[in-house]
């Protein structure tokens with residue numbers, strides 16, 4: 001029997017899902033994948049579509065293989081392109097990684113008369129799961145029958161932005177390089193925008209504004225501490241967890257180690273930690289600790305850190321601690337009103353333009369993603385309790401409005417953030433892709449009839 005899988009979304013997550021399915025089922029006549037993507041570029045998604053060489057991966061080459069069981073896969077691909085030099089420790093441009101992902105699904109090792117992978121450049125507008133499979137509705141009215149569907153729709157950005165703030169991922173308009181620019185947010189998106197501004201010759205001040213003014217920490221070579229689940233206080237409150245983390249870091253540093261060894265040592269356990277964190281603690285983490293965690297966990301490459309430090313030292317880049325209040329377009333540019341930390345009096349920054357660098361935050365509803373909205377409207381999906389994405393069970397099966405696992409529709413990548421939290425970086429997504437491929441291909445009879453509906 002041929003297994004048909006429809007993957008909705010051809011960014012990094014959808015591409016990794018396809019690559020893992022293709023790799024696991026070698027018999028060409030037994031697998032058909034349809035990858036549905038509404039954009040022209042397939043494989044790159046939002047993260048790897050940039051054409052700027054200074055937008056670097058924030059993960060070293062040796063951690064970016066598409067396949068966890070073959071950690072050298074990306075490094076060897078780079079060597080074949082004549083691009084490698086750092087023994088896996090380097091940070092290459094994200095556009096190069098986009099090419100790697102694109103080739104991953106373009107170059108099928110077992111090419112046959114009927115290709116196992118078909119790319120359909122259309123929007124998926126709805127899914128209708130039934131006992132034996134799922135119908136996938138496309139914007140041209142076509143309905144594709146398949147056994148399973150995988151939602152790889154990313155963060156569900158819908159182009160809605162704070163009025164007055166520019167989208168960091170749309171092509172910037174030409175501006176007066178001597179005029180000030182405001183970046184709202186001081187995370188990795190801000191780092192990208194500073195790189196772009198420096199590349200374009202910006203000479204006017206760059207103001208970067210966030211509540212705590214925290215910048216991503218720079219990468220150093222680390223020796224991740226080997227932690228077992230027994231070492232970690234799983235299931236405790238956020239307060240206890242933070243206390244444990246601080247004291248573990250303190251004793252490690254006293255013994256001559258580096259805090260990064262602990263943060264990286266926690267990496268294999270973070271999803272389990274999140275799942276066992278009491279619900280109330282998860283909310284508190286998002287409100288109070290996530291920005292501190294992110295700046296330590298998602299670090300910037302040393303080359304970017306050096307340019308940021310130079311720009312700060314020269315006064316070109318100025319970090320402001322304060323609460324963003326509003327952006328207001330004027331005849332000459334954009335005015336940003338903010339309240340400096342520790343003050344009640346708002347101040348105004350006048351800039352040529354201001355860019356929204358605050359990241360993805362929570363799912364805003366109603367969403368312009370017609371597929372996601374229709375799944376919610378039809379009761380086939382529900383938003384996770386923290387509104388980070390949709391609700392999925394422990395096998396990444398979509399949970400419907402009644403709390404039942406849908407069994408025919410699965411999720412991968414940031415759309416499953418509510419279940420896993422740390423599921424945005426490739427090293428985490430590729431593990432999820434491997435688990436999903438194993439589940440869909442490995443369970444005997446799974447593709448012949450619908451599995452029993454489980455309640456969540």
Ligand SMILES: Cc1cc2nc3c(=O)[nH]c(=O)nc-3n(C[C@H](O)[C@H](O)[C@H](O)COP(=O)(O)OP(=O)(O)OC[C@H]3O[C@@H](n4cnc5c(N)ncnc54)[C@H](O)[C@@H]3O)c2cc1C
Pocket residue numbers: 008009010011012013014036037038039044045046047048056057058059094122123124125152153154155156369370371372412413414415423424425426427
């Ligand atoms: C700027 C940036 C830099 C990053 N850098 C790194 C890094 O260096 N290292 C690392 O490990 N991780 C990095 N990440 C994180 C990670 O790689 C991303 O989280 C990952 O790219 C998520 O991919 P995705 O496919 O789930 O989402 P997206 O990239 O958002 O792709 C989703 C795709 O689905 C399509 N889609 C959505 N709905 C539909 C529909 N209804 N029909 C058809 N198509 C649809 C969209 O058009 C889109 O192309 C970065 C993330 C960002 C944003």
